[in-house]
Amino acid sequence: MKRILATYIKEWHLIRRDLGGLALLFLMPILLIVIMTLVQDGPFKDYKDHMFEALFVDEDGGRVANSMKEGLLETKQFKLIETINNEVLTLSKAQSQIRSGNYKLAIIIPKGVSAEVVNNANLVANEIARKMGMGASLPHREGRDSIQIHLMFDPVTKPDFRMAIMNAVDKFNTKIQSDIVLDRVSNIAKSETADTSSVDIAKLLHSVGIIESMPGNKKQLLSKMNSVQHNVPAWAIFGMFFMVIVICDNLISERTGGSWTRLKLIPGSFAHILMGKVFFYIVLGIAQFYVMILIGMYLMPLLKLPALVVGNNPFALFAMIFSISACASTFGILVGTLFSTTHQALPVGAISVVILSAVGGVWVPIDVLPDSLKTISIISPMRYALAGVNNILLRDGGWMSIFQPLLILLSGSMLTMFLAWMIEQRRSK
Amino acid sequence: MIQVKNLFKQFKNAEHPSVNDLSFSFEAGKIVGLLGPNGAGKTTTISILCGLIKDYSGEVSVLGLPIQSNAESLKMKLGIVPQQIALYPGLSCIENLKYFGSLYNIPASTLHEKIRSLLQQFGLHEHANKLIKDFSGGMKRRANIIASLLNNPGLLILDEPTAGVDVHSRNMILGFLKSYNEAGNSIIYTSHILEEAESLCDEVLIIDNGKKVVQGHPAKLVAEYQTENLEGLFLKLTGYKLRDTL
Known part of the structure; x- marks a missing residue:
């Protein structure tokens, strides 16, 4: 535990001095959320x-x-x-x-x-x-x-x-x-x-009308899909996955700079050091998402946009955010382990996040994607991330509604971590 | 202290083995210079000795223990100073030392005292809170050595610890190594500065193309091969051809 905590503190010291990394993690998603929400406000509005x-x-x-x-x-x-x-x-x-x-x-x-x-x-x-x-x-x-x-x-x-x-x-x-x-x-x-009786035929003909409703908890009026409701969680998730850049840079700098070698020369399980690192980035990702939620709730109305509605299940939402952050962090560890230099890893990391976000429904809802992209989207963790978050925010779903995306994201995290470990083991032979 | 028998290591896709049937042994309490031209196999040998490379053939025991079955317990007794500055440039000197020290599970108060003492000894106490990236080359080298001493290693292995450092830092580092050895600890170090090795080492091992060329006390070897100094001996035994490695 001491080793995990020490690594966590070390990562904190590194990131707090990395202004570029912090801007990438917080400022970039905020800008994306504000700009994309404003841009897409018109198309998202009903006529x-x-x-x-x-x-x-x-x-x-x-x-x-x-x-x-x-x-x-x-x-x-x-x-x-x-x-x-x-x-x-x-x-x-x-x-x-x-x-x-x-x-x-x-x-x-x-x-x-x-x-x-x-x-x-x-x-x-x-x-x-x-x-x-x-x-x-x-x-x-x-x-x-x-x-x-x-x-x-x-x-x-x-x-x-x-x-x-x-x-x-x-x-x-x-x-x-x-x-x-x-x-x-x-x-x-x-x-x-x-016949002198008064019968309003027109009214009678309209006796069967149409009423619009959506299923959900009566405590809260469910928000309909709008630009804020789509873009805030979507770009917050994108921002979390963009952490791959910071993690890759961190990992490759450690490896090329020699501190990775020193870590391996110290007795004890290397898994503790990796756990401390992953744990730190998970917490960072969670903090990042909640900052974006606050932006959605309080900044959007100042821009004459609807406020983000966060649903009635804060614990389920937290679990969902945790799993997304775990998936994003381990994906960063995998990319950072796979490549030897930042020149290779950073473009691949950035482009892969952009592609996964496009097919995962971040740019536009997955329903409007062509069938071929809908099929491809099953490989995108952002698809499950967005589905889980929308189940809570839009459909007012509970634990059962996020069970599947949660399971997929956590399984994906474990798989990517295992792959990273395998690659690292091979490299050290 | 160290026994190596028929050590062989060839990296994947490499044309020649880095270490080829290398055998040698050292006694405890000495300063040993592991010398050789570029690509001779020095760093590979050191990496095997400290357990970084596990996939090799041959028998290697350090401090009397076979390393393959005692890698973890040996790590606690070894201090390795890598060729690179194995510290986080974005952390201050003290943050680096606290981090690496805590990974050894050293109690906080003991670690704090140890760091304070080493910083003082290496003349870095006034710069403890400065970032490593802002340190000069000599300061980085000194901090790099301190980080390898936190666990009080009985055997200190240094890979070119004085490469590219200023004269004062070099003098300080060499002085420290002598006093550390006098305290009963063993030291293995590699260097291309043969004058330094000649004055510091009790014994030198020259290797080339992954094989042992000669081993012995520097003065005795110089006399035996009738050369002017260790550098002359080195050139006589390894040749004058340039050794550029990629």
């Missing part, structure tokens, strides 16, 4: 969290345009612009604004839309009345090719943005048309049956 500025060209001036306008404004997601420089927008002016990139979207309600919708509603109501044996007939003319509401997009907009807007506008259009049809049918029914 319903956005406010869209849309040009609104009303060539119709009727009921449809008005209802559409009211509906869109009620959602508080749309700011409708009908005039520019005190001039009412026209189709050509809207086209010009979109073409010049000033606006991303224009909604054009062509002339005659309201009349066409009312006429079609009358036709539908008459048809229903006829089939029900009622004699009522609302005024109408023959149907004609439908007039279309025109959505004009800036070519740079993304397909999912266009789809979201189309769905929103289509939803209002359908609602307006169905409201008019139901209104007509209701009026015919009332006049034919002399």
Whole structure:
């Protein structure tokens, strides 16, 4: 124990004077977390969290345009612009604004839309009345090719943005048309049956709705995946694995500098010295992760981002962080043992961490990776690290939810340590 | 004290063996110079003697104990001063000494006193809290020796302890070695400074190409081979050809 503790203290003295190493371990992940969270904040937001500025060209001036306008404004997601420089927008002016990139979207309600919708509603109501044996007939003319509401997009907009807007506008259009049809049918029914009771057909049709929920502990409102919730743990884990650089440098300097030789000349198990070293880096990794958690909880809100939600299982989270740190530390020991010089080890260590992080879901969630990368990701410890942390932070999971990632990471740690020991044994022959 | 019989060691991918059927023995209480040109096998022999290299053939016993079956107990009785400065440059001198001392499981108070005394003896007490990387070459060499004395070794093995040091440090180191030997301890050391070896050693062993060339008291060997000094003897026996090793 004394030898383990002595090695732990020695590592502490070395790292506290290594400002470059400390910056790499703490400053780099903080910068990555802040920058990547800000960069990815937009793409991570649901479209319903956005406010869209849309040009609104009303060539119709009727009921449809008005209802559409009211509906869109009620959602508080749309700011409708009908005039520019005190001039009412026209189709050509809207086209010009979109073409010049000033606006991303224009909604054009062509002339005659309201009349066409009312006429079609009358036709539908008459048809229903006829089939029900009622004699009522609302005024109408023959149907004609439908007039279309025109959505004009800036070519740079993304397909999912266009789809979201189309769905929103289509939803209002359908609602307006169905409201008019139901209104007509209701009026015919009332006049034919002399029924004066008030029945809100539209309301009845919406009696079965949709509610969104997520499983979890009622004590805490579970956070939905957002940029902070993804990036803080992801880049904290990346930072922990970047410890490989510091460990490699430390190990190779020891070996090339001769202190490794002196350590081997001292009686007693060399395993104690390795344990002291690994123990120190595990504690350092844990400290690193908790600093990043604090950044997520307290710095992110200052940057107008949501605060990190840490779940309800601090002990399970600690166990998970311990296993990640153990895996990162032993990976560093393996790389540092495998290579003879820092010129070989540092680039390999850094690149391997970047690759493992990319396929492990650090850069973007693993679900959006192509199938080939999803398959490759099983070799990345960061995949299990992130899965375990997300099980606690996002799914409010307990010990059982982290059992598998914990087991994989700890087994991986033991395997890499064993490999490092084998390599070192071979080298000393 | 040391007995080596038919020692053989060839490293993987090496063209020639580093040590080839080497046999020699030394008695306790002497200062022995292990001499030879570059690549002669000095460092390999020392590494085998102190248990760093385990994969070899032949019989080696140190302080009367076969090293292969007594490696751990022998480590406690040996002090090895490697050719390199085997200290952490990023730690202060005292942090280095405390660390290596604690690995020997020496009680803290005893260790503290031992370090204080050695720092004083080697003239480093005023620089104990300075980082090793800020030390001069001579100071580093002295600190390197101190770190090998913390366990009070009965046999001190030094690999070129005076290489590249200033005159004062060299004088101090050689003075210490003499007094350490006079206290009843044995010393084996390698050096390319033959004048130094001639004046310091009770016995020298010259090896070349991994084999023993000659062994004996330096003055007697010089007389026997009718050379001017140990350097003349060395050149006569090992030749004048340059020995560049990569």
